[in-house]
Amino acid sequence: MRKAFVFLLVVSLVTISPTLVLAQTGSEVLIRNATVMTAAKGTLEGTDILVRNGKIARIGKGLTAAAGAQIIDATGKFVTPGIIDCHSHSMVDGSVNEFSYSVTSMTRVRDVLNPKDIAIYRALAGGVTAANLLHGSANSIGGQNSTVKFKYGKPVEDFVIADAPAGIKFALGENPKRTHVQLQPGQTPRYPRTRMGVMETIRDAFLRARDYKQALADFRVGKTKVPPRRDTELEPLVEVMEGKRLVHAHGYRSDEHLNLMLIADEFGFRVATLQHGLEAYKIAPEIAKRGTGVSIFVDSWSYKLEAYDSIPYNAAILWKNGVNVSINSDSDERMRRLNLDAAKVMKYGGVPEEDALKMITINPAKQLGIDKRTGSIEVGKDADLTIWTAHPFSSFSRVDMTIIEGEVYFDRAKDTQMQEQIAKERQELEKMDVNKAPSSGGTSPRTPSERRAEERDEAEFGGNQ
Amino acid sequence: MRRFSILDLRFSIGRSVSLFTAIVISTFLTAAVFGQNDGTEQNQTGRAGTFAIVNARIVTVSGATIESGTVVIQNGKISAVGANVSIPGGAERIDGKGLTVFPGMIDAGTNLGLGEITLGVNGSVDLAEVGNINPNAKAIRAIHPHSSHVNVTRVNGITTVMSAPTGNGIITGQAAVVNLNGSTQAEMALVPEFGLVINFPRISTFGGFGGGGGGAPVEFSEAIKRRDAQLEDLKKFFRSVENYARSKEAYEKDKGLTYIATDVKLEAMVPYVRGEKPVVFTAERERDIRAVAKFVVETRLKGILLGGQEAWKAADDLKKNNIPVIFTNIYNLPVLEDHPYDYFFEGPSKLQQAGVKFCVSTGSNGEEVRDLPYQAGIAGAFGLTREDALKSVTLYPAQILGVDDKIGSIDVGKIANIVVADGDILEPRTNIKYVFINGRMLPLTSRHTRLYDSFKDRK
Numbered sequence: 051m052r053k054a055f056v057f058l059l060v061v062s063l064v065t066i067s068p069t070l071v072l073a074q075t076g077s078e079v080l081i082r083n084a085t086v087m088t089a090a091k092g093t094l095e096g097t098d099i100l101v102r103n104g105k106i107a108r109i110g111k112g113l114t115a116a117a118g119a120q121i122i123d124a125t126g127k128f129v130t131p132g133i134i135d136c137h138s139h140s141m142v143d144g145s146v147n148e149f150s151y152s153v154t155s156m157t158r159v160r161d162v163l164n165p166k167d168i169a170i171y172r173a174l175a176g177g178v179t180a181a182n183l184l185h186g187s188a189n190s191i192g193g194q195n196s197t198v199k200f201k202y203g204k205p206v207e208d209f210v211i212a213d214a215p216a217g218i219k220f221a222l223g224e225n226p227k228r229t230h231v232q233l234q235p236g237q238t239p240r241y242p243r244t245r246m247g248v249m250e251t252i253r254d255a256f257l258r259a260r261d262y263k264q265a266l267a268d269f270r271v272g273k274t275k276v277p278p279r280r281d282t283e284l285e286p287l288v289e290v291m292e293g294k295r296l297v298h299a300h301g302y303r304s305d306e307h308l309n310l311m312l313i314a315d316e317f318g319f320r321v322a323t324l325q326h327g328l329e330a331y332k333i334a335p336e337i338a339k340r341g342t343g344v345s346i347f348v349d350s351w352s353y354k355l356e357a358y359d360s361i362p363y364n365a366a367i368l369w370k371n372g373v374n375v376s377i378n379s380d381s382d383e384r385m386r387r388l389n390l391d392a393a394k395v396m397k398y399g400g401v402p403e404e405d406a407l408k409m410i411t412i413n414p415a416k417q418l419g420i421d422k423r424t425g426s427i428e429v430g431k432d433a434d435l436t437i438w439t440a441h442p443f444s445s446f447s448r449v450d451m452t453i454i455e456g457e458v459y460f461d462r463a464k465d466t467q468m469q470e471q472i473a474k475e476r477q478e479l480e481k482m483d484v485n486k487a488p489s490s491g492g493t494s495p496r497t498p499s500e501r502r503a504e505e506r507d508e509a510e511f512g513g514n515q
Numbered sequence: 516m517r518r519f520s521i522l523d524l525r526f527s528i529g530r531s532v533s534l535f536t537a538i539v540i541s542t543f544l545t546a547a548v549f550g551q552n553d554g555t556e557q558n559q560t561g562r563a564g565t566f567a568i569v570n571a572r573i574v575t576v577s578g579a580t581i582e583s584g585t586v587v588i589q590n591g592k593i594s595a596v597g598a599n600v601s602i603p604g605g606a607e608r609i610d611g612k613g614l615t616v617f618p619g620m621i622d623a624g625t626n627l628g629l630g631e632i633t634l635g636v637n638g639s640v641d642l643a644e645v646g647n648i649n650p651n652a653k654a655i656r657a658i659h660p661h662s663s664h665v666n667v668t669r670v671n672g673i674t675t676v677m678s679a680p681t682g683n684g685i686i687t688g689q690a691a692v693v694n695l696n697g698s699t700q701a702e703m704a705l706v707p708e709f710g711l712v713i714n715f716p717r718i719s720t721f722g723g724f725g726g727g728g729g730g731a732p733v734e735f736s737e738a739i740k741r742r743d744a745q746l747e748d749l750k751k752f753f754r755s756v757e758n759y760a761r762s763k764e765a766y767e768k769d770k771g772l773t774y775i776a777t778d779v780k781l782e783a784m785v786p787y788v789r790g791e792k793p794v795v796f797t798a799e800r801e802r803d804i805r806a807v808a809k810f811v812v813e814t815r816l817k818g819i820l821l822g823g824q825e826a827w828k829a830a831d832d833l834k835k836n837n838i839p840v841i842f843t844n845i846y847n848l849p850v851l852e853d854h855p856y857d858y859f860f861e862g863p864s865k866l867q868q869a870g871v872k873f874c875v876s877t878g879s880n881g882e883e884v885r886d887l888p889y890q891a892g893i894a895g896a897f898g899l900t901r902e903d904a905l906k907s908v909t910l911y912p913a914q915i916l917g918v919d920d921k922i923g924s925i926d927v928g929k930i931a932n933i934v935v936a937d938g939d940i941l942e943p944r945t946n947i948k949y950v951f952i953n954g955r956m957l958p959l960t961s962r963h964t965r966l967y968d969s970f971k972d973r974k
Contacts, residue, residue, distance in 0.1 A: 168852045169848075171856065172848070172849075172856045175856040175857070224635065229635075230634060230635040331966075331967075331970050331971075332970050332973070334970075334973065335973065335974055349885075350882075350883075351667075351882055351963075352631065352632055352663070352664065352881070352882040353632070353633060353634055353880075353882060354632060354633075354634040354635050354636070355632055355635055355636050357632075358632060359966055361962075361963040361966045361967055362963060363963065363964075363966075363967040363971070366971075367967070367970060367971050370971075382848055383846060383847065383848045384846075386856075387889075387893070390889055390943050393942075393943035393944050394943050396943075396944050397943060397944055397945070397946055398963075399967070399971075439896075443942075443943065443944055444892070444942055445888070445889045445891075445892020445893055445895065445896065445941055445942055445943060446892050446895045446896045446901070446904075446941075446942075447896060448896045448897065465855070465856070469855045472853055472855075476853065
C-alpha cells in the first residue's frame with residue numbers, strides 16, 4: 051500500500067517542484083545587512099551583496115539595486131560561499147562501480163546522472179551548491195567524473211559545469227583489492243588482490259597509454275601509415291599525462307598514496323587530489339612538495355582497518371605544511387552537514403576560522419579547477435551563496451537559503467509551505483482506491499520504479515568509503 | 516635451525532624462564548616509555564584526588580546555572596556546588612575562569628566497546644551472537660576496557676554510554692551502562708546488566724525481524740502474518756519464562772518437588788519478564804512502535820524504545836504507557852523521497868511537544884559517539900531549546916537509563932562525571948579542558964592525540 055502512494059508522490063513531487071523550488075528572480079538580487087564570510091578577504095559585518103545576471107556585482111555597505119530586484123533581508127544572518135563537496139556519488143544512478151575490470155577509464159559518470167535525485171535537494175538544504183561526482187572505488191582506475199552545480203529542477207545539461215577540467219577516479223587499498231568482499235562459491239578473485247597488484251595495474255595502464263600516445267605521435271608525423279585503433283580506455287590516461295585530466299585518487303594508507311605519487315612522477319603528471327587520505331598527515335611534506343591536494347573525511351575512523359590511523363588532526367597537519375585541504379562527504383547524508391565538519395578543524399589542531407571555511411569552499415574549488423568562477427565571495431564570481439540563521443560553524447545554525455548563480459534553489463520558508471502541501475497531497479492519495487489496503491478492498495502494492503537511496507548505499511557497501 | 520616460537524615455552528623450561536623474564540621486562544619498559552600512551556594497549560585511568568574547580572560557570576542542568584562558583588570533587592563524588600562553598604583543605608584547585616562546568620554527556624544507544632573495526636577485522640567484533648534468542652549474552656562481558664573508542668570518546672566530553680548487543684536475532688542480549696574509564700569491565704560498570712535488548716518483530720515485506728532475512732519480497736498481508744507468528748513465538752517464550760520462574764520458586768519452598776534444571780536463557784529472562792528491569796525494544800516505524808506499546812502493556816514490561824524514527828507519530832501510545840525513546844536518527848537520511856529534508860532533525864522536538872520522554876543518541880558502534888553533542892545541537896537548530904538540547908544528552912538519558920540519582924547533572928552526592936570546557940559543549944569549536952569520571956581526572960590523550968604528536972612535526 052505504502053509503495054503505491056510513494057510512487058504517486060514521487061511523480062507529483064517532481065511535477066510540482068520546479069515552480070515551488072525556484073524563486074522567480076529578476077536580473078538583480080540584493081542580500082542586505084549580513085555577516086559575510088568571504089573565504090577570500092575575511093569576514094565583513096553588516097554587508098550587502100548585489101547579484102547581477104547570476105554574478106556577484108558588488109560587495110559593500112548600503113548598496114542599492116535596480117527596480118524589481120529581489121531583496122533578501124539577511125539581518126542577523128551569515129552568508130558564506132556555497133559549499134563544494136569534492137567527493138560525492140549523489141545523482142549517480144544505479145551502481146557507482148563498473149566492477150568487471152580493474153581499469154575502467156572508458157566509463158563516464160556523466161552518462162548516468164539523475165537530475166531528480168532527492169539527495170540534491172537535501173544537499174541544497176545543507177548549503178551545498180557544487181560537487182565532484184565520482185565513480186566508485188572498486189577499481190584501480192575507475193571512471194571519468196562530472197563536476198556539477200546542484201541546479202535542482204533544471205535539466206541535467208544545466209548541472210554540468212562546462213568549463214570544469216575533466217577528471218578521473220583512481221582507487222588504492224582495500225576497495226580495489228576487493229579482499230573484504232566475500233566471494234561466492236565458484237567465483238574467482240579478480241586481479242589485483244594485493245596492494246602490489248594495484249600499483250602494477252595502474253603502472254601497466256600508464257605504460258600502455260604511453261605506447262598509445264607514441265603510436266599516435268608516430269602516425270601524426272608520418273612515421274606509420276596506419277593510425278592506431280582508437281582506444282577509449284587509454285585516451286583519458288593520455289590526457290592525464292598531458293595534464294588535461296585531473297586524477298582524484300581514493301586511498302587511505304600513506305604508503306599507497308605515496309606510491310601512486312611516485313608512479314605519477316615516473317609518468318610526468320601531478321595527482322590532483324588524494325581522496326580521503328586519512329593518513330595523509332604522515333606524508334604531508336611529500337604531498338606539499340608535489341602540489342597535490344588532499345580531500346578528507348574530517349574525523350571518520352576505525353570503520354575498517356585502513357581507517358584505523360585516521361585522526362581529526364589530519365587537516366591541521368596538512369594545512370601547516372601548506373597543502374590544499376578540502377573536507378568532503380562521500381555521502382548523501384554527511385553532505386548535509388559539511389559546515390560542522392569544517393568547524394571541527396578549528397578544535398583539532400587550531401586551524402583559523404577562515405582557513406576552516408576555505409576547506410569546504412574555495413579549496414575544493416581549486417582542487418576541481420573551478421575556483422575562477424566559484425568558491426568564494428568576490429566580485430565577478432558566480433553568485434553561489436548560502437545564507438545561514440547563525441554562524442555556520444554552530445551546531446545550532448540552519449540554512450535559510452541556498453543560491454546558485456543568483457537563483458534561489460532552497461528556501462526554508464518555501465520548503466515549509468511545500469511540506470504542508472505534500473502532506474495534504476499524501477492524505478488525499480491515501481484515500482484513493484488504488485492506495486487502499488487489500489483488507490479494505492484495495493489492490494496489492496506495486497513496486498516503485500524509482501530507486502531508493504538505501505539501494506544505492508547497498509551497492510556501494512565497501513565500495514566507496 | 517629450529518624456528519623459535521612462543522609455543523616453545525611449553526617444551527623448554529629453561530628457555531621459557533628467560534623468555535618470560537624478557538616479556539616482563541619489556542612490558543615494564545613499554546609501560547614506562549609509553550606512559551601517556553592511550554591507544555588500545557591500555558587506557559589510562561587518570562588520578563583520584565580532591566579537586567575544587569573555582570571561579571567557573573556551572574551549568575548544573577538540573578537547576579539554575581551558576582555564573583561563577585565552585586564545584587568540589589571528593590571521594591569520586593560531587594561534594595559541594597555553589598557560588599560560595601568552602602573548599603576542603605588539601606584540595607587541588609583548578610582555575611575555572613572563562614571555563615564552564617557541565618555534567619558528562621551520556622549516549623544511551625551505542626555498541627561502544629563491542630566492535631573496534633567492524634568491517635573486515637572480524638576478530639575485533641563482538642556485536643552479535645549466533646541465533647535468535649540470546650538473553651544471557653551480556654555486553655558487560657565483552658566491552659573492551661582498552662578499546663581506543665573509549666579514550667577517543669571521553670576526551671570529547673562523553674563520560675557514560677549504554678552499550679548494547681545487536682544483530683539480526685530477536686533477543687540480542689543484555690545491554691550495560693558503563694562509564695568510559697576503568698581497567699576492568701567491573702570498574703567501568705554503572706549498571707552491568709541494565710536491560711534486555713529485543714529487536715521487535717516487525718512487519719517487513721523484505722525478510723523478517725530486525726532487518727535481516729533477505730529472500731524474495733512477500734505480499735504485505737503475508738508480512739503481517741509472518742510478524743504475528745514471530746510475536747506469538749516471543750509471547751510463548753515469555754510465558755515459559757514465567758512458568759520456569761514459578762517452578763523454581765516452588766521447588767525452593769518445597770524440596771520434595773521435582774528439581775528444575777537451570778536454563779541459562781530462561782534464568783536470564785526472569786527479571787525482565789517480571790518488569791523489574793527494562794526491556795529495550797528496537798523499532799522505527801509507527802506501526803511497529805505501536806505494536807511495541809501494545810506488547811509492553813500486555814506483558815506488563817518496563818519498556819524503552821531504541822531508534823524511534825516515527826516515534827512522534829505514535830506519541831499517544833508511548834506517553835500513555837510511559838515508554839521513553841532513545842532517538843538515534845539525527846544522522847540518518849529521511850526514508851522516503853517525499854519526507855521533509857528535516858524529518859529526523861525535528862524528531863526530538865516533536866517528541867518533546869508530544870510529551871514523550873526522550874534523549875538523543877548517536878546509535879554508533881563506537882567511533883562516532885563523540886559526535887553526540889553536535890547531534891543534540893542539530894536537534895536544537897530544529898526545534899529544541901538550547902537547554903533541552905543539553906538535557907537530551909545529560910539528564911534525560913540518565914533518567915531513561917534509571918541512573919539520574921547517580922549522574923546526569925551537577926548535584927551534590929552524584930558521581931563526579933564532569934566536563935570542563937571553554938564554551939558550550941554542544942558546539943564543535945569548543946575545546947574540552949578537563950574530564951573527570953568517578954572523580955578521577957583523566958588525561959586528555961587518545962589514540963588520536965598520540966598519532967598527532969608522532970607526526971605533527973615530521974619534516
